[in-house]
Amino acid sequence: MSITNEPAVRLDGLGKIYGSGASAVTALRDISYGFAAGSFTAVMGQSGSGKTTLLQCAAGLVHPTSGSVRVGGADLTGLKERELASMRRERVGFVFQSFNLLPALTALENIELPLRLAGRRPDRDWVRELVGRTGIAQHVGRRPHELSGGQQQRVAICRALAAGPEVVFADEPTGNLDTASGQEILSMLRQVVDALGQTVILVTHDPAAAAYADRVLFLSDGRLVDVLTEPTPERVAAGVQRSSPGRTRPAS
Ligand SMILES: Nc1ncnc2c1ncn2[C@@H]1O[C@H](COP(=O)(O)OP(=O)(O)OP(=O)(O)O)[C@@H](O)[C@H]1O
Numbered sequence: 001m002s003i004t005n006e007p008a009v010r011l012d013g014l015g016k017i018y019g020s021g022a023s024a025v026t027a028l029r030d031i032s033y034g035f036a037a038g039s040f041t042a043v044m045g046q047s048g049s050g051k052t053t054l055l056q057c058a059a060g061l062v063h064p065t066s067g068s069v070r071v072g073g074a075d076l077t078g079l080k081e082r083e084l085a086s087m088r089r090e091r092v093g094f095v096f097q098s099f100n101l102l103p104a105l106t107a108l109e110n111i112e113l114p115l116r117l118a119g120r121r122p123d124r125d126w127v128r129e130l131v132g133r134t135g136i137a138q139h140v141g142r143r144p145h146e147l148s149g150g151q152q153q154r155v156a157i158c159r160a161l162a163a164g165p166e167v168v169f170a171d172e173p174t175g176n177l178d179t180a181s182g183q184e185i186l187s188m189l190r191q192v193v194d195a196l197g198q199t200v201i202l203v204t205h206d207p208a209a210a211a212y213a214d215r216v217l218f219l220s221d222g223r224l225v226d227v228l229t230e231p232t233p234e235r236v237a238a239g240v241q242r243s244s245p246g247r248t249r250p251a252s
Contacts, residue, residue: 006073007034008167008199009058013067016053016222027053029222030067035167040193040200042210042231044240045219051203052171054219058201059092059169060084072166089118093160093168097175099152101144107131107155108140111162122162130158133195134188150181157188167199168192174209186212207236218243 016028027050035041035058043051056062058069060076068077071091079087094100101110111131112122131137134154136147144152153173160168170189174182190212192198202213210216211233218226220243228239 008037008072009035010070011058011067014057014064014069015066016057016062017065027222028057031224033217033224035199035201037199038193038197039215040190040213042202042204042213042216043219044204044210044216044236046244049219050222051219055169055171055201055203060088089114091166093165095156095160095168095170095173097172099156101152101155103144106141106143107136107147110155111158114159115163127162130161134158149177150184153177153185154188161192161198167201170200170202172203207240208233210236221245
C-alpha cells in the first residue's frame with residue numbers, strides 16, 4: 001500500500017556517468033525531485049541534456065552512478081537485476097516512440113502479454129475499461145499491422161496500464177505520429193491522469209506536448225535547471241530558451 005504524500009517517484013541526488021576515464025560522459029548531475037502521485041510531468045531539454053537517462057534511471061532500466069531512486073516508496077538502490085526486472089513488471093509501465101508491439105499477437109494479446117509473462121491473470125474488467133476509454137475496443141482482435149500508428153500507440157498505452165502500475169513512463173510517445181494522432185495520444189495520457197489517478201512522466205522535445213502536463217522539468221547538461229507549473233506551449237518554449245546551455249541557472 002502506498003503511503004499518503006509519498007511521491008510516486010522520488011529522486012535524491014541522482015547522478016549518472018556513462019563509461020569511465022577519458023571517455024566518461026556525465027549525463028545526470030545531482031538531481032533531486034519528487035513526482036507526486038497522480039501528477040503528469042513533462043521532462044524537456046535540448047538533445048543530450050539527459051532526459052532519457054533520467055527516465056531510464058527512474059524506471060530502474062539504468063543503474064545510477066550516485067544518489068537514489070524510490071518508486072512507490074521502494075528504494076531501487078542496491079536491487080539486483082532480477083529484483084529490478086520484477087519491480088518494473090509490478091510497478092511501472094512504458095510507452096515508447098516505436099510502440100514496440102509484437103507483430104504476431106493481436107492487440108488484446110499484446111495488452112495482456114506483460115501480465116501473462118509475470119504469471120498474473122489479466123483483470124478482464126480492467127482491460128475492458130482501458131480499451132473502452134482509449135477507443136480501441138472494436139480493434140482488439142487485430143494485429144498491429146492492421147492498425148494505424150495512433151491506434152497502435154493506444155494499444156501500447158493500454159499495455160502500460162494493464163498491470164495497474166505506480167507510474168507510466170512515456171519517452172517521445174508522439175514522435176512517430178502525425179500531429180492529430182499525437183494530440184489524441186496526449187489527451188489520452190491527460191485523461192489517464194485525471195480520470196484514473198495515474199502518474200505519468202513524459203519525455204518530449206515538443207513544447208505543445210509538454211503543455212499537456214501539470215509541471216515541466218527543464219534539464220540542461222544533466223542538471224535540473226527549472227520547473228514550470230501551469231505550462232502553456234508559449235511558456236514552455238520560453239523555458240527551453242532560458243534553460244539552453246550557456247544560460248544555465250540553478251533550479252529554484
Ligand atoms: N549508453 C550510453 N553510453 C554512453 N553515453 C551515453 C549513453 N546514453 C546516453 N549517453 C550520453 O549521455 C548524455 C545524455 O543522453 P540522453 O539520451 O539521456 O539525452 P536526451 O536529453 O534524452 O537526448 P535526446 O533528446 O537526443 O534523446 C548524452 O551526452 C549522451 O550522448
